[in-house]
Amino acid sequence: MDRQPNLEGERLLLRPLVRDDWDALFAVASDKRVWEQHPMHDRWQEPVFREFFDDALAKGGALAIVDRNSDQIIGSSRYQDYAPDDGGSVEIGWTFIAPDHWGSGINAELKRLMLEHAFRYVARVNFRVGESNHRSRKAMEKIGGALTDETYVAQLPDGPAVHVIYAITRESFANGPLANMNG
Template sequence: MSPPELDRQPLLEGERYLLRPLTADDWSALYAVASDPAVWEQHPMTDRWRADVFRAFFEDALAKGGALAIIDKRDGAIIGSSRFQALKSAEDDEEEQSSVEIGWTFLSPRYWGKGANREVKRLMVGHALQSVERVDFRVGEANWRSRIALEKIGAQQTRRTELSKHQGKRVLHLVYAITREDFTNGPLSQGLE
């Protein structure tokens, strides 16, 4: 029996956070988080705090599907967003594993270092690995905050890199991955029943 098809816009609930599909009505609340330049200071697109730049990011998220709003269950506030993208079947992938990319994640700085990213990633990775064999993460080479966060949740840097361009400059992205085995034996499995 093959695994179920990945639902890229699930409702996922953890102890402190709820993830639900992003909607057009979330613009104001999400931009209130994204408008802080500190959120993007290590990201390759450091200007994403600007309304026009974030509007393009937001509209792309809605158009492609897979985008989730991250909600603090204590007060119902949107504190950030993440996405499931680049879903590949084993036939599509040169490594012959089905995979999905989790990325475009950002959180309000007041949630940094307090376990929010860990819980969000545990929910998303656990959900994805019910349907795919591997979860990939693409992160800008100079984005140390995200790279360290990925390593803390057990993601392993692969040998794959990707180049893109932003504002005429080449941007190197490193690819990290978590497989089903990594998840089962890694730090994200702690606290699972």
């Protein structure tokens, strides 16, 4: 599976994240509102975000989200943990979008593009969401994510953080809310 494809939608271009994207992406990430419900609520700070950014580049799978109208980077997302066995699975996550694009349908277009690409290779896509991140949990439900009984505990500087796992299968995607979007 190509975890760093170029994907194009009506309003978005997704492309591999590169080191030169630092300034534009940090301009988005430095808005405290982006991280207020996230388990890593201090990621708006330069040293904390630098670690996140460097990790994204090192692991591969990171994409810059570019607004096609303005040609500006408005966020980032990743494909992680690709597992080809048993029909295959991959995780989509580490997504953040500039607050001025919240509620605009950008997240739905982003996830539709990423899911369409992923389902060429895998039968299931997982999403790991902080248990108390109600904004992201609501967004997952809106795009057809099904809450599983799986959890993940991340060891963070402030202590353990419980994450819940949502899943979208190839079949649920084909019959879900994103299947009817223009694209």
